[in-house]
Amino acid sequence: MGKEMMKLQPIPRVEKISKDDFVRNFVQPQKPVVIEKLIENWPAFKKWDLDYISKIAGEKTVPLYDDRPISSEFKFNEPHAEMKMADYINLLKSGPTNYRIFLYHLMKEVPELQKDFKFPDIGLRFIKQLPMLFFGGENSQVFMHYDIDYANILHCHFHGKKQCILFPPAESKHLYKVPHALISREDINFNDPDFDKFPALKNASGYITELSHGEALYMPEGYWHHMTYLSPGFSMSLRATPRTLTNFSKAVYNLVIMRNFDNYMRKLKGQKWIDYKNEQAIKRTHKKSNIIQ
Template identity: 45%
Template structure:
C-alpha cells in the first residue's frame, strides 16, 4: 500500500496572469523551474558561500525528537555557529535543521542576491527566511500557523515535499489544539495498519533541485524530507480574507498559548491525550472502525 500522490505540475516562463488564474486564485501548488535563474542566489548560494557571509552567526538547531512532558514543543536541540553546523552536515546524515533564519535581521546583505517575483502577489518583505537541513532530516506534517502562501526556493541539495489540501485534514491525524499531524507517523514509510486513514488521503508530491521554487498555498499541509543537505529560502504572502485573518489570530493568540499552558500543567498526560484524540477523531471522520 502506498500514499495516493500525484505530481505537482512544473512550469517555465509563467506569466503573472497565468499564475494567478491557474494556481494562486484556485490555490493549487506549482513548481517554478526557472523563476530564480536570474537571481544572483542561483549562482552564489552554497554552503561555502553562507560560511563566508554568516559563518560566525550562532543559530538554534532543531531535531526530530518529539517534545515530551513539559518540554517546549518549539524548543531547540542545541545552538551552534553556522560554520560548525555546516561541518556536521558535510560529515554525513544528520537530523539537525536550521529553521526560520530571518535574512533581514541576521544577514541583510544576502537580500541583494534575491528578487521578489512579479506574480501579482503582495509579499511580506520583512520575513525572508532560510531553512537548512541535513541528509535524512524531515519536518513533521503540518500547515503554517499564520496561514501564509509560501514560495519556497531550493538553492543547494535536493528535497522531497508532500502536500495535502485543507479538505484532506480529516485523514491526516491532526493533533487537537495544534497545526501538526502526529509526530510519531513516518510519512516516508507510513504504517497503514496503525494509521489506515492515510491511505484515503489524496495529495501531491514535489521533488526540488537547484534553483527550483515551489508554491505552497495557504493552509496546505506539507511534509518535507531532505534527500541531501539542503538550503532553501521561503518568501511569504499573508492571507487577506476576514475569515483567515480571524483564524490566524485565533492560532497565535489562543490555540498556541492554551496548548503551551496545558503542557505546563499536565505534561505528558496532555500529549498522550491529544494523540489518542487525534486517532479517535480521524478514524471517526474517515469512517474507520
Template identity: 45%
Template sequence: MKSLRSITTVDTLSKNDFLTRFKRPEMPVKFEHLTDDWPARKKWSINYFKDVAGDRIVPLYDSQPSKNRKHQHAPAAQMPLTDYLDRLQAGENDLRLFFYNILQEVPELTQDFDYPDIGLPFFRKLPVLFMGGTGAKVQMHYDIDLADIFLCHFGGKKKVMLFPPDQTPLMYKVPFSFSSLFDVNYRTPDLEKYPALQYLEGYETDLNHGDILYIPPGWWHYIEYEELSFSMALRAFPRRPKNLATMLKNLLWTRSIEGLMRKTVGQAWNDRNEKRAVQNTHRYLAKKGLR
C-alpha cells in the same frame, strides 16, 4: 495512499496566469526558472554561507517530539553556523536550521534575491531560511499563519509531499497543534495502525537547485532532504477575511492554550492530544463508512 500526483511544473508564468491557474484555485506549482537572474542561484553554497554568516550563532531543531513541559518550538542546540555546516558535511541529519530570519540576522543575504512580481503581496520583513543534511525529515504540518509560501530551494535535492486542507480529517492531526502525529510515516504508512492514510490524495515533487515551489495557504507538507540543501521561504500573509480570522485565532488562542497547558499539565496534555488525534480520525472514517 489513494494517490500522489505530480505537481505541475513550469519554467515561469506571467502574473495573470499564476493568479488564474494557481493562486485563485489554491493549487501548488513548481517554477524551474523563476530564479535564473537571482545572484543566489550562482552564489548560495556551503562555502558562501560560511563566508557571509559563519560566525552567527544559530538555533537548531531536532526531529524528536517535545515531551513533558518542553515548549514545542524550543531549540535543541545552538552553535556557530560554520560549525553546523561542518557537521552537515560530515553526515549530520537530525539537527535542522528552521525559520531563520535572514533579513534580521544576515541582511547581506537579502541582496541575493528578488521578490517575484507574481501578484502576491509578500511580507518583505520575513524571508526565512531552512537547512538540513542528507536524510533529514520534516514532520507533516501546515503553517500556522496560513500564508502563501514561495519555497525557494538551493543546494541538493529535496522531496516534498503536499496535501490540501480538505484532507485534514484523514491526517491524524494533533489537537491544539498544526502537525500530524509524530510517528505516522507518510512514505511507508502502517495502514493497520493508521488506516485513514490509504484514502489520502495529495501531490509530490522533487526540488532541485534554483526551483521555487508555491505552497497555497493551509496545505499540509512533508519534506525529505535527499541531499544537504537549504531553502528560503517568501511569505504573503492572508487577505481573505476567513483565512485572516483563522490566522489570528491560531496565533492568539490555539498556540497560547497549547503553550500554557504544556507548561502546566506536562506530558499528560501531550498524551491526551495524541490519543484524540487517533480517535478523531477514526471517528471520521466511521462516519464516512470507511471503517
C-alpha cells in the same frame, strides 16, 4: 511500498509563468506548482550554496532542531541545541544528521544576503520583513504540518535536492491532525506509512515533487507539507498574506489563542497533555473516517 499506496500525484511544473497565469491557474484555485526558472536572475541563484553561507554567516550562532517528538519539556518552537553556522555546515557535509535550522531569520542577522534576491512580481502580497531560511542534512525530515499564519508560501530551494509532500486543507480529516496544534501524529512516516496503524491515510489525496537548486514551490495557504532533505541543502520561504478573511481569522486565532492555550496546558499538565492530544488525533480521525478499531 507505502509511498506507492498513498494517493500522491506529481505537483505540476512550469519553466516560467506570467503573473496573470499564475494567479488564475494556481493562486485563485489554490493549487501548488513548481516554477523551475523563476529565480534564475537572482544573484542567489549562482552564489548561494553551503560554502557561501558558511563564509558570510559562519560566526552566527544558530538554533537547531532535531526529530525528537514534541514533549512538555520544550515550548512551542523552542530549539533543541545551538551551534555556530560554520560548524553546523561542516556537520551537514560530514554525513546524515537530524539537526535542522527552522524558521531562522538569517536575513535580519546577515543583511548582506538581502542583496541576493528580490520579491517576484507574481500577484502575491509578500510580507517583506519575513524571508526565512531552513537548513537540513541528508535524510533529515520536517514532520507533516501546516503553517500557523496560513501564509501563501514561495519555497525556493538551494544546494541539493529536497522531497516535498503536500496535502490540501480539505484532507485534514485523513491526516491524524493533533488537536490544539498544527501537526499530524509525529510517529507517522509519510515516506512509508503504516496503514495498519493509520488506515485513514489511505483516503488522503495529495501531491509530491523533488526540488532541485533554484526551483520554487508555491504552497497555497493552509496546505500541509512534509519535507525530506535528499541531500544537505537549504531553502528560503517568502511568505504572503492569506487571501481570504476566513483564513486570516484562522491565523489570528492560531497566533493569539491556540498557541497560548497549548503552552498553558503543557505547563499545567505536562506530558499528560501531549499524550491526550495524540490519542485524540487517532480517535477523531477514525470517527470522521468511520473507521472502527
